[in-house]
Amino acid sequence: MSENNRKTIASPVPGKVAEVKTKPGDQVKRGDLLLIVEAMKMYNRVLTPYDGVVREVAVSAGQKVNTSDPLVVIEV
Amino acid sequence: MELYAELTRRREQxxxxxxxxxxxxxHQSGKWTARERMEYFFDPGTFNETGMFIKHRQAGFGMAGKEIPAEGVIVGYGKVNGRTVMAAAEDYTSMAGTFGEYHGKKFARAIDLAREMGIPFVGMNDSGGARLQEGIDTLEAYAWLFRSQIRASGVIPQLALLMGPCLGGQAYHPVMQDFVLQCREAGFMGIAGPAFVKTQLGIDIDLQTLSGVEAHAVKSGCTHVVVEDDRDCLDRAKELLQFLPQNNREKPPVTKPGEPSGAVPELDGLVPEHSLEPYDMHEIIRRLVDNGYFFEIMAGFAPNIITGFGRFNGRSTGIVASQPDWMGGVINCDAADKAARFIRCCDLFNIPLVSIHDTPGYMIGPEEDWKGILRHGSKLLFAYIEATVPKISVIVRKSFAGAYLGMCCKDTGADLVFAWPEATVTIVGAETAASIIFAKEIKSAADPEAVRAQRIREYRNLYENPYNAAERGYIDDVIMPSETRQRICAALDLLENKQVTGPWKKYSNITL
Incomplete structure (x- = not known):
């Protein structure tokens, strides 16, 4: 698998992972919900911009994340 | 007669x-010519060309006797939807529409005339850039153009249609107009093109990536509307003009109301009860405006705040709304910049404002603080407090802390404030408030968690609702969501003849 096929989805905001909605091996389609990051009193839905297979989930619920921290790796 | 034939011959040439x-x-590059654009833009048979015979006077560097029809820019006036508009269209087929002394003079004079006559100016950009052969004559002509357009700024609406390239200093021309419409495949602007970037900085980048729609409608915030091609661009420009007055002394045209200003039952229960749950604010906006028609401005840039035009009972109205679906509707530097400029544009052209709050606050943290959220965020305060047009605020759910002020509350400029029963208007969330106010008590309690929960509940019951602010008169009425359209329409009737006089000054020292 080449590096170019692996796309990393990063956190759009600094906050806390409220819920993880995907796991490695999941087949995902563009626009599917991957996880929710709570920040500034709001749930921020993190959606996949790619079709593909989830290869890695780098975070778990309750974990603090910063802007551009990697959350999920998708093989496209 | 020979003289007449001569005129015909010259014109045809x-x-x-x-x-x-x-x-x-x-045509092969998918573009219309300048003349085809003008013909499509104006109502049939209404276009009057001026300065057709204008010619450069250069002799150096191969310019002697060089024929550049109409000096590479077609200028004139006519009717658009029955209203008079001035336009200039650069002709890429004539010496690549390059900008020289007399090209610039035609452009600048057109804007001056539009300002003096109080009619909108529309520029169609499609140019290879500065005509370097002309040296200082070209450079100074940019100054004429910039001076003319800035003197006209705030007097008449100015629209830039980016239908071809516009690179180099010339690109200041479109961005300094009120709205930039950029064609998806053909429109480019930038302070320098890829070749210059390559030689000066050694960076390899293609024109579309450096200067295309993604660059300006999403990243830089210079483009207001992305359009598909020439036809779409001209159609959208005509639509946009319908929301604007001819000049700053007029009100925008009132169209016939498309539907009665009755109740909208679908709005009840539309906002998720759980205050952390996101939803798409467009769903609310479309249900409030006439015929569900919303002309969005800068949709791709800072989507956490929505700006655009809609109508209430036929009246053109600027809408500024939080977007809970993008970063929770938080206000960051880009969102504040985007909304503040839109608010001031509406104010300049007598367009009332409706502001819809559902925001947790201004974005905090080192990234935004160092980017200057205080400086950028305060532009919203300047914009709202100084705007003299009718201003109506609707708090649909959260309106917290600085964002309550920044989205236009009673005393940052709103003439009328409505809140939905779901609204929570407070300086801070209950969790934060209780843990600060009662820090000592919670720490020393036998059961800190129980005391903490109790204090949070108390704070929430007292403040996390619309009634506390309504008791003080900061909210004029708490209304059912389904009543909102009726109430906005009635409020705009009330505010129709609003007059405000402020203290004398040149202008405020806005936190640019």
């Missing part, structure tokens, strides 16, 4: 533009 070959090339 100029109307050939750069000649059949150049015109074919323009």
């Amino acid at each position: 100029i109307k050939q533009m750069g000649g059949a070959k150049a015109v074919a090339k323009q």
Whole structure:
């Protein structure tokens, strides 16, 4: 698998992972919900911009994340 | 008569533009010619050209005797939807529409005339850039253009249609107009093109990536509306003009109301009860405005705040709304910049404002603080407090802390404030408030968690609702969501003849 096929989805905001909605091996389609990051009193839905297979989930619920921290790796 | 034939011959010659070959090339690249654009833009048979015979006076560097029909820019006036508009269209087929002394003079004079006559100006950009052969004559002509457009700024609406390239200092021309419409495949602007970036900085980047729609509608915030092609661009420009008055002393045209200003039952229960749950604010906006028609401005840039035009009972209205679906509707530097400029534009052109709050606050943290959230965020305060047009605020859910002030509350400028029963208007969330106010008590309690929960509940019951603010008169009425459209329409009737006089000054020292 080449590096170019692996796309990393990063956190759009600094906050806390409220819920993880995907796991490695999941087949995902563009626009599917991957996880929710709570920040500034709001749930921020993190959606996949790619079709593909989830290869890695780098975070778990309750974990603090910063802007551009990697959350999920998708093989496209 | 020979004299008449001479006129016809000269006219026909100029109307050939750069000649059949150049015109074919323009068409091959998917673009219309400047004359085709003008013809499509104006109501049939209403276009009057001026300065057709204007010619450069250069002799150096191969310019002697060089024919550049209409000096590479077609200028004139006519009717658009029955209203008079001035336009200039650069002709890429004539010496690549390059900008020289007399090209600039035609452009600047057109804007001056539009300002003096109080009619909108529309510029269609499609140019190879500065005509370097002309040296200082070209450079100074940019100053004429910039001076004319800035003197006209705030007097008449100015629209830039980016239908071809516009690179180099010339690109200040479109961005300094009120709205930039950029064609998806053909429109480019930038302070320098890829070749210059390569030689000066060693960076390899293609024109579309550096200067295309993604660059300006998403990243830089210079483009207001992305359009598909020439036809779409001109259609959207005509639509946009319908929301604007002819000049700053008029109100925008009132169209016939498309539907009665009755109740909208679908709005009840539309906002998720759980205050952390996101939803798409467009769903609310479309249900509030006439015929569900919303003309969005800068949709791709800072989507956490929505700006655009809609109508209430036919009245053109600027809408500024939080977008909970994008970063929770938080206000960051880009969102504040985007909304503040839109608010001031509406104010300049007598367009009332409706502000819809559902925001947790201004974005905090080192990234935004260092980017200058205080400086950028305060532009919203300047914009709202100084705007003299009718201002109506609707708090649909959260309106917290600085964002309550920044989205226009009673005393930052709103003439009328409505809140939905779901609204929570407070300085801070209950969790934060209780843990600060009662820090000592919670720490020393036998059961800290129980005391903490109790204090949070108390704070929430007292403040996390619309009634506390309504008791003080900061909210004029708490209304059912379904009543909102009726109430906005009635409020705009009330505010129709609003007059405000402020203290004398040149202008405020806005936190640019």
